[in-house]
Amino acid sequence: MTQRTNTRLADLFRLAGWSKGELARLVNRQAAAQGHPQLATDTTRVRRWIELGETPREPVPELLASLFTERLGRVVTIEDLGFRRPGESGRGKAGAKLPWPPDRTAAVLTEFTGMDLMLNRRGMVGAGAALAAGSALSDALHDWIRTSPDGIPRPASDGTGPAGLDPYEAAPVGSAEIDALENAVEVFRAWDARRGGGLQRKAVVGQLNEVGGMLAYQHPAHLQRRLWGVAANLAVLAGWMSHDVGLEPTAQKYFVIATHAAREGGDRPRAGEALSRAARQMVHLGRPDDALDLMQLARSGAGEEALPRTRAMLCTIEAWAQAALGQGQAMRRTLGQAEDLFVSDRRDVPPPSWMQLFDEADLYGMQALAYRTLAETDPTAARVAERFAKRALELRDVDRRTRSNILDYLSLASACFLGNDPDQADRYARLALMSIGETSSHRTWDRLREMYRLTGVYAGYGRVESLREEIEHVLPSAPVSPGDTGAGKGPSVV
Numbered sequence: 001m002t003q004r005t006n007t008r009l010a011d012l013f014r015l016a017g018w019s020k021g022e023l024a025r026l027v028n029r030q031a032a033a034q035g036h037p038q039l040a041t042d043t044t045r046v047r048r049w050i051e052l053g054e055t056p057r058e059p060v061p062e063l064l065a066s067l068f069t070e071r072l073g074r075v076v077t078i079e080d081l082g083f084r085r086p087g088e089s090g091r092g093k094a095g096a097k098l099p100w101p102p103d104r105t106a107a108v109l110t111e112f113t114g115m116d117l118m119l120n121r122r123g124m125v126g127a128g129a130a131l132a133a134g135s136a137l138s139d140a141l142h143d144w145i146r147t148s149p150d151g152i153p154r155p156a157s158d159g160t161g162p163a164g165l166d167p168y169e170a171a172p173v174g175s176a177e178i179d180a181l182e183n184a185v186e187v188f189r190a191w192d193a194r195r196g197g198g199l200q201r202k203a204v205v206g207q208l209n210e211v212g213g214m215l216a217y218q219h220p221a222h223l224q225r226r227l228w229g230v231a232a233n234l235a236v237l238a239g240w241m242s243h244d245v246g247l248e249p250t251a252q253k254y255f256v257i258a259t260h261a262a263r264e265g266g267d268r269p270r271a272g273e274a275l276s277r278a279a280r281q282m283v284h285l286g287r288p289d290d291a292l293d294l295m296q297l298a299r300s301g302a303g304e305e306a307l308p309r310t311r312a313m314l315c316t317i318e319a320w321a322q323a324a325l326g327q328g329q330a331m332r333r334t335l336g337q338a339e340d341l342f343v344s345d346r347r348d349v350p351p352p353s354w355m356q357l358f359d360e361a362d363l364y365g366m367q368a369l370a371y372r373t374l375a376e377t378d379p380t381a382a383r384v385a386e387r388f389a390k391r392a393l394e395l396r397d398v399d400r401r402t403r404s405n406i407l408d409y410l411s412l413a414s415a416c417f418l419g420n421d422p423d424q425a426d427r428y429a430r431l432a433l434m435s436i437g438e439t440s441s442h443r444t445w446d447r448l449r450e451m452y453r454l455t456g457v458y459a460g461y462g463r464v465e466s467l468r469e470e471i472e473h474v475l476p477s478a479p480v481s482p483g484d485t486g487a488g489k490g491p492s493v494v
Contacts, residue, residue: 006053008082013050016071020046023067030063055083065115075115075250079108105260109231110212112253113205113238132252137278138297141259172217178226181211185233186353193357194402197241198440204241208234228265232258233354236274243281246442252278269310272302273354276317283317284443288324295321309351312341313358316366323373328381331374335367361395364388365404368411375418382419386412403439406432410447417454425454426463433470445476 013023020043031039036059048054055061061083068076184207191200211231219227239254255278262270275298282291295318302310315338322331342363371385389412396405409432416425429451436444452471458464 004053005051006049006082008080010050012068012072012076012081016068018071020050026067027060027063030067031059034059034063053082065111066118069115069119075112075119075253077108077111077115079111105257105264106212106215106231109215109235109257109261110209112257113209113212116205116238116250117202117209137252137256137275138293141256141275141301142297172219173214173223173227175223175226178223178230181207181230182226182233182353185230185237188234188237189353189357190400192237192241192244193400193404194439196403196439196441196444197244198442201238201241201245204234204238208238225265228261229267229270232262232265232267232270232274235261236277236354239274239277243277243284244441244443248281248285251281255281267352268301268303269306270352270354272298272306272314273310275301276314279317279321283321283324284446286324288321291321291324292318307349307351307355308341308345309358310355312338312345312363313355313366315341316363316370319370320366320373323370326374326377328374328378331370335370338363338367357401359395361392361397361401362404364392364395365408365411368392368408368415372411372415372418375415379418379420382415385415386419389415402435403441403444406436406439406441406444407447410444410451414447414451414454417451417458422458422461422464426467429467429471433474437474448475 016023018026024041024043024046027041028039031037031041039060041056041060045056049056056064061078061081064081064083065076065078068081188200188204188207208231211227211234215224215227215231235254235258239251239258242248242251242254255274258274258277259271262268262274275294279291279294279298282288282294295314299311299314299318302314306314315334319331319334319338322334342360365388368385368388371381371388375382375385389408392408393405393412396408398405409428413425413428413432416422416428432444432448436448448471452468452475455464455468455471459468
């Protein structure tokens with residue numbers, strides 16, 4: 001075996017602040033508690049894992065992942081530790097590259113969700129983790145996402161699941177069970193649109209963990225593809241809900257898992273949409289350059305089979321990133337493409353379930369967001385943003401899309417402030433405040449903070465001064481975002 005430092009483990013070990021002896025004692029204590037009293041780790045073994053790149057025998061990698069997860073307050077998987085699993089090739093460490101081997105997707109999914117649930121249960125947050133740059137993600141996934149995986153579905157030959165993944169306890173599932181899973185996805189998606197990601201995130205992660213176990217079994221091809229579709233949809237939801245409550249590194253991991261799952265199921269448009277979520281996250285974190293890298297990959301990776309409405313949605317996200325960079329001409333051109341694609345969709349092919357929430361109101365809402373963002377550097381864009389935001393609000397189903405309705409009002413209020421119309425801005429801001437407490441979405445508070453920043457120009461103006469006091473009263477203290485490490489900037493308008 002080539003002896004070289006396991007840099008992943010070394011970096012995490014340094015972050016954790018343990019001595020080698022402390023880590024050895026913790027592993028032994030954890031092993032005994034889990035029924036492995038014969039396991040005896042010492043300082044020398046810990047040194048060999050770190051400095052010589054040795055992979056410890058089972059169950060030590062899982063014990064280490066659990067210990068680092070608890071210590072750092074964020075999900076740490078076996079791949080994050082730089083270890084191989086039994087049966088994996090020795091040519092490189094598991095997880096060293098983003099496109100992991102095809103038969104590893106279910107194992108990665110199950111392990112990551114299991115660790116996330118453990119964190120959730122203990123009340124910790126995903127702090128201290130760095131986001132991968134958009135360019136790093138897109139470079140790693142560029143060739144991989146454009147090719148079709150061989151042999152879909154890829155079940156285990158003996159029914160025991162992929163190497164390193166314990167067999168799921170239930171029996172293989174049939175079409176009726178998958179019907180129920182697909183219906184559950186719709187329920188979760190509707191809840192997220194109404195109330196935000198905070199209250200149901202744990203349920204979505206738990207359901208995704210169960211589906212990961214199901215994918216370890218050998219199913220007929222048509223059922224396996226549907227299961228991968230459920231996994232992709234749940235992973236996108238878990239990522240979006242995590243992003244909605246500020247768990248940024250966790251969200252990014254789910255978006256990558258969703259991309260893998262969609263590709264395993266042969267659904268390239270779904271993979272492209274999953275990547276577009278990661279791009280939206282990047283714009284939110286003030287990294288529009290990275291967002292454009294991801295959007296280039298998302299649009300090309302979605303393939304020709306993507307419906308016009310799907311391609312229109314992708315264009316609106318790219319336009320938002322361009323607006324954040326002050327690229328007004330490019331933004332207008334991209335939004336024009338989005339409009340053309342949207343109206344060209346004849347609706348003769350039913351949209352996939354994950355596209356049904358992108359309707360005309362969303363098209364106008366994203367246009368409003370792009371123009372409102374551009375108005376920070378080009379005030380003439382403010383009036384256009386107002387027009388699009390008003391149209392979006394006219395079309396919104398308020399009962400089903402509470403969060404989007406609030407964000408539209410905040411876009412509109414912000415555009416009015418940027419357009420030097422404080423009286424109208426005050427009116428729309430108060431309409432947002434009336435319902436903002438009904439959601440568990442941190443993104444709505446982020447947007448409110450951005451709008452509050454714009455009120456500073458009008459401090460002392462009677463009506464706006466009263467609004468500022470009301471916002472100060474209801475606005476939660478801004479927490480340090482788990483995604484701040486490595487992000488370089490705080491949240492921008494989202």
